[in-house]
Every structure is written in structure tokens, then in C-alpha cells.
Amino acid sequence: MALSGTKMVEVGTTNRTHLKDYEEAVTEECAMLLKIHPSNYRITGFHSAVPREELAALAHSRGLIFMEDLGSGMLIDTSAAGLSSENDPTVADSLRAGCDIVTFSGDKLLGGPQIGAIVGKKELIEKLKSHQLLRALRVDKMTLAACEATLRLYLRGDVRAIPTIDMIFKTKEELLEEAKRFSRRLKTYFKGTRIQRLTIEVVPVNDTVGGGTFPQSVLTGYAVALRLPEMGSAGKLAEKLRRGSFPVITGAAEDKVLFHLRTMREGDDRRIIGALDEILRMPAERTY
Structure with a gap:
């Protein structure tokens, strides 16, 4: 101009x-x-x-x-x-x-x-x-x-x-089935770890669209909520996931880490489990 x-x-x-x-x-x-x-x-x-x-x-x-x-x-x-x-x-x-x-x-x-x-x-x-x-x-x-x-x-x-x-057009039914599958995979994985106390559940969430056009719009979706008291608070666990060799960005609510299924792509379930495995295999003094 x-x-x-x-x-x-x-x-x-x-x-x-x-x-x-x-x-x-x-x-x-x-x-x-x-x-x-x-x-x-x-x-x-x-x-x-x-x-x-x-x-x-x-x-x-x-x-x-x-x-x-x-x-x-x-x-x-x-x-x-x-x-x-x-x-x-x-x-x-x-x-x-x-x-x-x-x-x-x-x-x-x-x-x-x-x-x-x-x-x-x-x-x-x-x-x-x-x-x-x-x-x-x-x-x-x-x-x-x-x-x-x-x-x-x-x-x-x-x-x-x-x-x-x-992601925008995924239906609630699709997301619920994907959340249930991922929840089962997480439960199977943790059975083979040293973790004794944990909570894994499928919870409804609101997914924010954003994108420069829908700043206030949300879509109803599902997430898998994970709580690991032995690893500290949800904030601490989310930080450890971000700091991994393959960074994982999560949501959090009620002291639980949230994995929103709407934004998960094919293979992300394996990557998330790999990131969790990396954290659990760290020496105790390095898990912060």
C-alpha cells in the first residue's frame, strides 16, 4: 500500500x-x-x-x-x-x-x-x-x-x-471407537510396566477448531485420560512427554493428561506409547 x-x-x-x-x-x-x-x-x-x-x-x-x-x-x-x-x-x-x-x-x-x-x-x-x-x-x-x-x-x-x-469431519462415533481402541492399548502396555497405580478412561471433550476462522467454535469429541500418580501431577507428566526424544503435546484436566483423538493420526498411538516407555525407563533422578 x-x-x-x-x-x-x-x-x-x-x-x-x-x-x-x-x-x-x-x-x-x-x-x-x-x-x-x-x-x-x-x-x-x-x-x-x-x-x-x-x-x-x-x-x-x-x-x-x-x-x-x-x-x-x-x-x-x-x-x-x-x-x-x-x-x-x-x-x-x-x-x-x-x-x-x-x-x-x-x-x-x-x-x-x-x-x-x-x-x-x-x-x-x-x-x-x-x-x-x-x-x-x-x-x-x-x-x-x-x-x-x-x-x-x-x-x-x-x-x-x-x-x-x-479432523473437522470426524464423527463422535468414529472418535469414540478410536478412543476405546487406544485405551485398550494403553492398558495392555502398562500391564508390563512397574506402574502399580494408574487411571485410564475415555472422556468426552470439546475440541477447539481455531484455524483463523472459527475462534469460538468447538466440536464434541473424545479423549483418553491418563493419570499416573507415581509419575507426579498431570502437569509434570505432560512436561516429560514434551521433553522426550519424540515430543508429545497433550491436554490436561482434573490432574489427568488428555490425548485428544481428533488430532491423533495413524501411528500416533505407537509413538505415544514409545514416549511413555522412554519416560519409564529413565533412571529415577532423570524423570523430572
């Missing part, structure tokens, strides 16, 4: 913005209307914002470009997973609403590599591609290859192959 000499004019207020605020801010020097996704925060209570359809109509009636930054760049409808898309549109939703340019991230909820994406009207994209800064700021070929591979999964309809999407 500094290079182009652009001046950004904010309209409305934090919690209440109306179409007239945009109309009154448009001058002969105005070239674009810009709508920014709130990303990692939400305004609750009495508030108002202008729908993108109305902003697109205003922009086009005044000969202006309408651009929206979507942040996380969801490509599919997540309502089936229990996440409301009312305030979190997909990229296609924004384009259908009349946006000329839409920007978003290739990682986060899209599930690909860290990349900045710009889509929209061909003539505008061509102008951006011809700018000399593109050569300096464009991503490398390996990142582009990773992004392409991710997008091809969307095109094939194989979205569950993308870890982020698979």
Missing part, C-alpha cells in the same frame, strides 16, 4: 457499520472497497456489518473494485461437521456474492502449505501477475507443488485425505 501511494480509509465503527458509511466515504479518488474477515476474534452482542452482496453492488455501481480477504480460505461447506458457515463463507461464496478479488491463506483450514492466494476476475489477476514485485514475492516451486497436490484432492473429492479436513 505504501509503494502504491494508497490511502486506507476506515468506515463505521468496530461493532456497527452500515452501507451508508461506505457510501459517504466514496470519493472521486476511491478505487476499491475492501472487506476484511475478523479472523481470530468475534464481536458478540448488538452489532451490524454490511453483507458482501451489498458492498459488491455499491462498488460496481460506482465503478470500483470490490475485494475481500477471507483469511483461512475454506473451500468446502463445513456445516455438516457442525460448524456454521453463516459468517464464514467459502471462497466460492465470496466470488458468487460479487467479489472481484478474494485473498486467503493456503494453510489453516484449507489444509495446504503456507501460501497467500489471490483469485478473482481474470483482467485484475493479469494486472497483478504483470507487476514486477511478483518475481520477488512469489512462492517457490516446492510450495506451489504442495499447494497443487492439496487442491487436486479437493478436485477429486478426496478431502478426507487432508489432515485438517479429516
Whole structure:
């Protein structure tokens, strides 16, 4: 913006913005209307914002470009997973609403590599591609290859192959079965150790989505709760797991370490048991 000499004019207020605020801010020097996704925060209570359809109509009636930054760049409808898309549109939703340019991230909820994406009207994209800064700021070929591979999964309809999407769409029934299996594996493992007192149970949990789009949204899931009084508090056990040769990051509640099944991938059960085994085999003076 500094290079182009652009001046950004904010309209409305934090919690209440109306179409007239945009109309009154448009001058002969105005070239674009810009709508920014709130990303990692939400305004609750009495508030108002202008729908993108109305902003697109205003922009086009005044000969202006309408651009929206979507942040996380969801490509599919997540309502089936229990996440409301009312305030979190997909990229296609924004384009259908009349946006000329839409920007978003290739990682986060899209599930690909860290990349900045710009889509929209061909003539505008061509102008951006011809700018000399593109050569300096464009991503490398390996990142582009990773992004392409991710997008091809969307095109094939194989979205569950993308870890982020698979985690979001795991059902409570799937998670419960996985939690029961992992619980049994842990119990079998500890039978062969020196540990005499322990608690292993499957507990319901709320999994936070985050991802730059759903900061307040949670999905109901399950975790395996582990308590090892002989190894100290849950905080101490969680620290030992983090410090292992294969770090394991856990949750904790009610003095129990929690392994959330939603974020566990294939083979993680073996890795967790390996990490526990490493801790138990340490000399007593080193288990802190």
C-alpha cells in the first residue's frame, strides 16, 4: 500500500457499520472497497456489518473494485461437521456474492502449505501477475507443488485425505471407537510396566477448531485420560512427554493428561506409547 501511494480509509465503527458509511466515504479518488474477515476474534452482542452482496453492488455501481480477504480460505461447506458457515463463507461464496478479488491463506483450514492466494476476475489477476514485485514475492516451486497436490484432492473429492479436513469431519462415533481402541492399548502396555497405580478412561471433550476462522467454535469429541500418580501431577507428566526424544503435546484436566483423538493420526498411538516407555525407563533422578 505504501509503494502504491494508497490511502486506507476506515468506515463505521468496530461493532456497527452500515452501507451508508461506505457510501459517504466514496470519493472521486476511491478505487476499491475492501472487506476484511475478523479472523481470530468475534464481536458478540448488538452489532451490524454490511453483507458482501451489498458492498459488491455499491462498488460496481460506482465503478470500483470490490475485494475481500477471507483469511483461512475454506473451500468446502463445513456445516455438516457442525460448524456454521453463516459468517464464514467459502471462497466460492465470496466470488458468487460479487467479489472481484478474494485473498486467503493456503494453510489453516484449507489444509495446504503456507501460501497467500489471490483469485478473482481474470483482467485484475493479469494486472497483478504483470507487476514486477511478483518475481520477488512469489512462492517457490516446492510450495506451489504442495499447494497443487492439496487442491487436486479437493478436485477429486478426496478431502478426507487432508489432515485438517479429516479432523473437522470426524464423527463422535468414529472418535469414540478410536478412543476405546487406544485405551485398550494403553492398558495392555502398562500391564508390563512397574506402574502399580494408574487411571485410564475415555472422556468426552470439546475440541477447539481455531484455524483463523472459527475462534469460538468447538466440536464434541473424545479423549483418553491418563493419570499416573507415581509419575507426579498431570502437569509434570505432560512436561516429560514434551521433553522426550519424540515430543508429545497433550491436554490436561482434573490432574489427568488428555490425548485428544481428533488430532491423533495413524501411528500416533505407537509413538505415544514409545514416549511413555522412554519416560519409564529413565533412571529415577532423570524423570523430572
